[in-house]
Amino acid sequence: MARVLCTSITSSNWCVSWLRPRLPHSVSSPPPNPVRPLSLSPKRLSTFIAMTGSGAGPLKEMPLGLDPTTEEEYASQSKLFQEFINISNIDKAWIIKSDCGKGSKAVFSISQPNLLANKKRKFILSAHTSKESDNYVNFQWAPFPVELTGVSTIVPSPSGSKLLIVRNPENESPTQFEIWGPSQLEKEFHIPQSVHGSVYAEGWFEGISWNANETLIAYVAEEPSPSKPTFGGLGYKKGGLTDKDCGSWKGQGDWVEDWGETYAGKRQPALFVININSGEVRAVEGITKSLSVGQVVWAPSTKGVHQYLIFVGWSSDPRKLGIKYCYNRACALYAIRAPFQDSEVGESELKGNAAEDYSMVSLTQSISSAFYPRFSPDGKFLVFLSAKSSVDSGAHSATDSLHRIDWPTDGKLCTSAQIVDVVPVVMCAEDNCFPGLYCSSFLRSPWLSDGCTMILSSYWRSTEVILSVNVLSGNVSRISTAESNFSWNVLTLDGDSIVAVCSSPIDVPQIKYGCLVEKEATSTAWTWLDVSSPISRPSEKVRSLLSSLQFSIMKIPVKGVSDSLTKGASKPFEAIFVSSNSKKNDACDPLIVMLHGGPHSVSLSSFSKSLAFLSSIGYSLLIVNYRGSLGFGEEALQSLPGKVGSQDVNDVLTAIDHVIEMGLANPSKITVLGGSHGGFLTTHLIGQAPDKFVAAAVRNPVCNLALMVGTTDIPDWCYVEAYGSEKKPSFTEAPSAEHLTHLHGMSPISHLPKVKTPTLFLLGAQDLRVPVSNGLQYARALREKGVEVKVIVFPHDVHGIERPQSDFESFLNIGVWFKKYCK
Numbered sequence: 001m002a003r004v005l006c007t008s009i010t011s012s013n014w015c016v017s018w019l020r021p022r023l024p025h026s027v028s029s030p031p032p033n034p035v036r037p038l039s040l041s042p043k044r045l046s047t048f049i050a051m052t053g054s055g056a057g058p059l060k061e062m063p064l065g066l067d068p069t070t071e072e073e074y075a076s077q078s079k080l081f082q083e084f085i086n087i088s089n090i091d092k093a094w095i096i097k098s099d100c101g102k103g104s105k106a107v108f109s110i111s112q113p114n115l116l117a118n119k120k121r122k123f124i125l126s127a128h129t130s131k132e133s134d135n136y137v138n139f140q141w142a143p144f145p146v147e148l149t150g151v152s153t154i155v156p157s158p159s160g161s162k163l164l165i166v167r168n169p170e171n172e173s174p175t176q177f178e179i180w181g182p183s184q185l186e187k188e189f190h191i192p193q194s195v196h197g198s199v200y201a202e203g204w205f206e207g208i209s210w211n212a213n214e215t216l217i218a219y220v221a222e223e224p225s226p227s228k229p230t231f232g233g234l235g236y237k238k239g240g241l242t243d244k245d246c247g248s249w250k251g252q253g254d255w256v257e258d259w260g261e262t263y264a265g266k267r268q269p270a271l272f273v274i275n276i277n278s279g280e281v282r283a284v285e286g287i288t289k290s291l292s293v294g295q296v297v298w299a300p301s302t303k304g305v306h307q308y309l310i311f312v313g314w315s316s317d318p319r320k321l322g323i324k325y326c327y328n329r330a331c332a333l334y335a336i337r338a339p340f341q342d343s344e345v346g347e348s349e350l351k352g353n354a355a356e357d358y359s360m361v362s363l364t365q366s367i368s369s370a371f372y373p374r375f376s377p378d379g380k381f382l383v384f385l386s387a388k389s390s391v392d393s394g395a396h397s398a399t400d401s402l403h404r405i406d407w408p409t410d411g412k413l414c415t416s417a418q419i420v421d422v423v424p425v426v427m428c429a430e431d432n433c434f435p436g437l438y439c440s441s442f443l444r445s446p447w448l449s450d451g452c453t454m455i456l457s458s459y460w461r462s463t464e465v466i467l468s469v470n471v472l473s474g475n476v477s478r479i480s481t482a483e484s485n486f487s488w489n490v491l492t493l494d495g496d497s498i499v500a501v502c503s504s505p506i507d508v509p510q511i512k513y514g515c516l517v518e519k520e521a522t523s524t525a526w527t528w529l530d531v532s533s534p535i536s537r538p539s540e541k542v543r544s545l546l547s548s549l550q551f552s553i554m555k556i557p558v559k560g561v562s563d564s565l566t567k568g569a570s571k572p573f574e575a576i577f578v579s580s581n582s583k584k585n586d587a588c589d590p591l592i593v594m595l596h597g598g599p600h601s602v603s604l605s606s607f608s609k610s611l612a613f614l615s616s617i618g619y620s621l622l623i624v625n626y627r628g629s630l631g632f633g634e635e636a637l638q639s640l641p642g643k644v645g646s647q648d649v650n651d652v653l654t655a656i657d658h659v660i661e662m663g664l665a666n667p668s669k670i671t672v673l674g675g676s677h678g679g680f681l682t683t684h685l686i687g688q689a690p691d692k693f694v695a696a697a698v699r700n701p702v703c704n705l706a707l708m709v710g711t712t713d714i715p716d717w718c719y720v721e722a723y724g725s726e727k728k729p730s731f732t733e734a735p736s737a738e739h740l741t742h743l744h745g746m747s748p749i750s751h752l753p754k755v756k757t758p759t760l761f762l763l764g765a766q767d768l769r770v771p772v773s774n775g776l777q778y779a780r781a782l783r784e785k786g787v788e789v790k791v792i793v794f795p796h797d798v799h800g801i802e803r804p805q806s807d808f809e810s811f812l813n814i815g816v817w818f819k820k821y822c823k
């Protein structure tokens with residue numbers, strides 16, 4: 001559910017020569033003059049190369065479709081890039097309290113891309129922790145991490161005495177559940193496809209929850225496959241057949257809509273409970289068929305009353321639209337009776353047995369969005385996050401709000417429970433004040449020992465910060481340090497202490513330990529201790545390159561403020577500027593203008609391996625958080641829909657002028673890079689400001705909304721962004737000619753005749769969000785008019801282009817492409 005463009009990658013070792021045969025999808029088209037293409041037969045297109053200059057001599061086909069100088073650059077950059085991608089990522093952490101009460105065990109889940117296998121390598125590393133004094137915490141690390149292979153997710157039980165490991169199948173095999181004790185595997189269950197498919201281990205529907213007794217686990221998994229028609233020599237076979245039948249085949253049956261990008265082919269998420277003593281799995285009954293479920297948690301148990309499960313439900317009515325990155329899909333919290341009872345209470349002793357006890361109860365009817373349900377430790381209230389601003393406006397992501405409902409201590413649920421606003425949506429973010437909530441996850445157990453303070457991470461302008469929120473008073477405090485402009489993310493709590501990770505564009509992630517310091521009865525303060533850790537240690541070379549860089553967050557005043565703008569939309573936006581700290585004859589490094597997608601997303605000041613790599617090879621970066629980005633209040637965000645391609649384009653041009661005026665950028669060496677909506681901005685910029693950029697690179701760019709509206713999983717997005725939340729005609733699957741004309745007019749393709757900038761296209765062939773046709777159509781049109789174009793299509797990648805080899809090849813090509821035009 002990340003709300004930020006993911007640009008980080010890691011890897012293991014491999015050699016450059018191995019890369020060569022892996023570029024068959026690369027197509028280079030020549031610069032307008034002078035040009036001598038080698039061969040244009042479709043088969044040879046992939047290695048098609050043009051040599052420029054009169055003294056080039058006989059044409060020679062280079063292995064990468066590159067000239068010798070560029071190939072040299074390719075080899076040297078790829079060597080350095082590997083050193084960056086080797087840095088490991090810290091993904092999650094858990095604290096397990098030790099029995100003797102002295103210190104705790106911290107378990108970290110770490111990952112590193114395995115380039116050769118083109119997979120993410122996951123491992124865990126643990127440490128014994130003890131707080132030695134007010135300003136020292138000791139982490140004694142295990143000597144080596146342990147690799148987890150074939151593991152989809154791990155979930156420790158609440159006491160930390162058991163660990164669930166789920167292994168999802170890659171084919172039609174059963175899903176494997178393992179229950180581990182402190183020293184051995186205790187139980188192993190194989191759940192056949194006839195019961196359910198893969199467990200949802202990430203994204204919106206992820207939810208695995210141990211009950212308090214640690215005997216039952218509730219979880220979300222794909223429904224079993226629907227039956228398919230069977231055909232044989234004599235036609236349709238009534239009643240189907242067994243797998244052993246020969247001379248017959250299974251048909252496809254009816255097409256079923258899925259949740260779009262990254263959910264392609266995944267079946268309906270449904271709720272199950274496993275009893276880990278018996279291994280019995282039961283589907284939870286009583287949930288409306290059209291509801292997709294996720295994020296299940298156990299309700300507190302009440303003596304003598306059936307126990308409930310709380311879950312989030314998304315309706316497929318009238319149809320499922322893409323849900324990845326989309327907070328605007330209406331959802332609600334529901335309660336449903338759990339299928340097993342705690343072993344201590346017999347079924348017959350429980351009150352009520354009527355059929356209606358099995359039907360689900362909607363708990364949040366009066367609000368359009370409710371998710372991340374969390375019970376307070378005493379079970380007296382249920383807190384949840386809401387994206388109602390997003391659902392109500394149609395913007396795919398917007399400012400969140402936090403809410404509370406009191407939980408009935410007698411176990412009698414009602415649909416009209418009062419929803420209390422804990423943290424409302426912030427409309428206009430005043431200078432240096434809380435800009436509102438923007439959360440992409442909640443901890444499983446986010447509570448301090450007072451039972452009413454939650455610790456969470458949220459975007460605050462161009463940084464991510466850690467907040468404490470008192471859910472009774474609504475008091476919000478920023479508790480991570482503000483001075484450094486680093487970004488912070490909470491990993492887990494250790495009692496009233498916090499294990500967090502912080503980083504910056506030029507500082508690799510570091511683990512921090514936050515301790516609550518009582519100042520006075522009414523106010524508290526936090527101190528953050530350094531934790532020395534073996535994780536995320538870069539090579540000597542990378543360390544030295546990073547130490548030669550600096551960064552700042554710039555405030556950029558809005559140009560052309562008018563009365564029609566809200567106050568929040570008239571306030572400065574921000575850009576992160578990364579540059580070398582060594583002055584070389586006062587000459588500026590070439591600049592990469594980097595633009596996030598969404599458009600309601602944000603570029604944070606956290607470490608990104610690919611961006612750090614680009615800064616290390618001699619580029620300054622200007623990472624623009626134009627108005628419409630998350631983290632700046634709702635008015636600034638809502639100022640963009642209806643004005644895409646103009647307001648956001650002008651903000652980027654204003655930011656570029658700002659750094660040129662400050663003498664930080666050379667106007668003749670500016671390049672631009674963006675993915676998705678960031679690619680929409682990039683292609684708009686090279687059309688609207690054709691003399692500004694020497695080169696451009698785009699990842700799955702939106703170039704033609706009129707084409708996208710008929711092919712994407714989020715056609716509603718095209719309407720909201722092109723017309724605005726208020727003026728948008730109601731979204732229809734059959735756009736009128738008038739709509740298509742408007743969508744075309746708002747798109748980069750309408751400025752195509754002016755484009756001159758050489759452009760690199762990185763496209764995922766399996767992208768359902770901005771289908772490959774968008775980038776290909778624009779690239780072909782540029783080539784048709786003689787603009788230099790290079791296209792790399794990754795046949796197995798989706799919108800994110802995050803598979804390790806594809807991400808590596810993308811950023812390597814970006815570095816090389818920009819070098820070519822920034823000499």
Ligand SMILES: CC(=O)N[C@@H](C)C(=O)N[C@@H](C)C(=O)O
Pocket residue numbers: 004005006324325326396596597598599601675676677678702714717769770799800
């Ligand atoms: C909502 C959405 O997916 N919009 C796309 C056009 C987009 O820009 N996606 C962002 C999230 C991205 O960075 O890919």
